[in-house]
Structures are given as C-alpha cells and as structure tokens.
Amino acid sequence: MPEQHAEERYAHLLELLSRQQFASIEDIRRATGASAPTIRRDLALLEERGLIKRARGGASLATTASTLDEAFELRRRRNAREKGAIALAAADLVKPRASLLLNDGSSILALAEELISQGDPLWVATSGLNIGERLASAAGIEVIVIGGALRASSFGTSGPLATSAIAQLTVDTTFLGCDGIDLELGVRSNSLLDAEIAAAMARQGRRVVVLADSSKVGQRAVAGTVRWSDVDVLITNGLDARWRESLRRADVEVIEA
Incomplete structure (x- = not known):
C-alpha cells in the first residue's frame, strides 16, 4: 500500500494497537x-505524546487515563469524512422508537452522533462506554451499557458477562463496526474479544447492518465476526463490480454513501 500522510499513519497505528497488545x-x-x-x-x-510505549521490535498502546481520549480521537479522525457519510446513511435506516444494538468503535460513535441529531426516541444497548455516555446526553434515548471486562484502549466491554447480557436481548437492528470485510470470510476483527461481542450482537438483531469505510474493504484481519449470510445491509463508501455482484448473490443490500 502507498505510504500515508502523518496523521493517517498515526491513526492506523493507534487503531492497530487498540486491537492487539x-x-x-x-x-x-x-x-x-x-x-x-x-x-x-x-x-x-x-511515545513523547504519551500515547504508546516502545519496546524492542515494536510498540504497545499506553493505557494511562490521561491519553485515552487523545488516542481514540486520532483513530476517529481516520477517514472521518467517509465515516460521517456512512453514519448518516445508517441513521436513515432507524425509525423512531426502534431498538438497537451497537458495538464499540469510531464508526459506531459517528452513528451515535447522527442518532442524537435526529432527536427521535430510541432504545439502545451498547458495549461502548463512550458511545453510551454520548447517547445518554440526548433526551428521548434510553441507553443500556452492557457490562463486562473493560478494554481501556477501545472503551468497549467484552467477555462472558457481556455476551450473557447480549443473549437476553432481541432488537430491531444491530449495527456493527469492524476492522475488515472479506468477500469469502465476511466481517472481520483484529480482536477475538471484539469478534465474540459482534457475533453475539448479530444473533440478537432482526436486521444486521455493517458499517465499513473503504480502508476496511479487503482486510481479512485475524478473527471472524459475522458471515455474509448473517448480514442484511452493508454501508460503505466504495465497492467495485466484483464486490457488488458477490454481495448481491449473498442477498446483502449494499448502500454506498
């Protein structure tokens, strides 16, 4: 892949470190x-900014509370315009008084901002603490934050407590962010824990909508989340004809924002 500009490199690097130690x-x-x-x-x-810790041959993400917001914000800026367009298209699918499941991540946070702008009454359960906090500021949105082990680098909960809670829910729509989408393997994640949460949420949604900007297209990542047979809608910002035809055969509606 071609070398990126500095801010884009930082965002990619921090997103990578948020998904693996x-x-x-x-x-x-x-x-x-x-x-x-x-x-x-x-x-x-x-490292000077306090966002990472260098080690022999690589780096890990710093986990001090004072830098978490900055690290997430840098990841959020990556492809921000595309994520905003995708979030707007996703919000258009939500009817007043709908029930939703949202996992964590910057694309889902962008969707949360659009839902707040719409001002409709909603019921939302999320594994993202920052997403729950943001939604709770909106009158008319009832918010459930799913408990579990907290992954400080992503503000998301995971583990058996989280999956057990998700299994008790049935919602109109599950919205999932991801780390990659692959034509053969489906929706992918860089974390087994994130993959487990996303798969659990997909099982509980009457409709499953995946949000993936163009940087995620063709990225296999390390863990499977959801196969295309379990996805109803993919919202992205650019697919070639081969992708569109393959997803059409899989009965996945594609919305290009």
Missing part, C-alpha cells in the same frame, strides 16, 4: 505502508 515494526509497516525509519520516527513522536 503489541505490534511489530512489520505489523505497522503492513498497516501504514511506511518505511522502517519513518515508523521509528512515528513511534518516537507518539
């Missing part, structure tokens, strides 16, 4: 397209 120089090179010297300079700068 350690990333090697090679992992980061594949995620950003940057050369090893550029990566080392980026790591030095991000």
Whole structure:
C-alpha cells in the first residue's frame, strides 16, 4: 500500500494497537505502508505524546487515563469524512422508537452522533462506554451499557458477562463496526474479544447492518465476526463490480454513501 500522510499513519497505528497488545515494526509497516525509519520516527513522536510505549521490535498502546481520549480521537479522525457519510446513511435506516444494538468503535460513535441529531426516541444497548455516555446526553434515548471486562484502549466491554447480557436481548437492528470485510470470510476483527461481542450482537438483531469505510474493504484481519449470510445491509463508501455482484448473490443490500 502507498505510504500515508502523518496523521493517517498515526491513526492506523493507534487503531492497530487498540486491537492487539503489541505490534511489530512489520505489523505497522503492513498497516501504514511506511518505511522502517519513518515508523521509528512515528513511534518516537507518539511515545513523547504519551500515547504508546516502545519496546524492542515494536510498540504497545499506553493505557494511562490521561491519553485515552487523545488516542481514540486520532483513530476517529481516520477517514472521518467517509465515516460521517456512512453514519448518516445508517441513521436513515432507524425509525423512531426502534431498538438497537451497537458495538464499540469510531464508526459506531459517528452513528451515535447522527442518532442524537435526529432527536427521535430510541432504545439502545451498547458495549461502548463512550458511545453510551454520548447517547445518554440526548433526551428521548434510553441507553443500556452492557457490562463486562473493560478494554481501556477501545472503551468497549467484552467477555462472558457481556455476551450473557447480549443473549437476553432481541432488537430491531444491530449495527456493527469492524476492522475488515472479506468477500469469502465476511466481517472481520483484529480482536477475538471484539469478534465474540459482534457475533453475539448479530444473533440478537432482526436486521444486521455493517458499517465499513473503504480502508476496511479487503482486510481479512485475524478473527471472524459475522458471515455474509448473517448480514442484511452493508454501508460503505466504495465497492467495485466484483464486490457488488458477490454481495448481491449473498442477498446483502449494499448502500454506498
């Protein structure tokens, strides 16, 4: 992949580290397209900001509370315009008084902002603490935050407490962000824990809608989340004819924002 601009590289790097405990120089090179010297300079700068901790051969995400918001904000800025358009298209699918399940992530946070702007009464359960906090500020939206083990780097809950709670719910629509989508394997995640939560949510939604900006297209990631046979709608910002035809055969509606 071509080398990216600095802010885009930082966002990719931080998103990678939010999904795995350690990333090697090679992992980061594949995620950003940057050369090893550029990566080392980026790591030095991000360590100075307190966002990461360098280690031999790579880095891990710093978990001090004072830097979490900044780290998430950098990830949120990645493809922000595309995510905003996708979130707007997703919000258009939501009717007043609908019940929703939302996992965590920057695309889902963008959807939460659009739902607040609409001002409709809704019932929402989410595994994202920052998403729950944001939605709770809106009159008319009843918010349930799903408990479980907290992953500080992503503000998401996971584990058996979370999946047990999700299994008790049945909602109109499940909205899922992801780390990648693959034509053969379906919706993908860089974390087994995130994949487990997304799969549990997909089982409880009468309709399953996946949000994936163009950077996620063709990315297999490490863990399977949901196969295309369990997805009703994909909202993205650009697919080629091969993708559109394959998803049509799988009965997945594609909305290109």
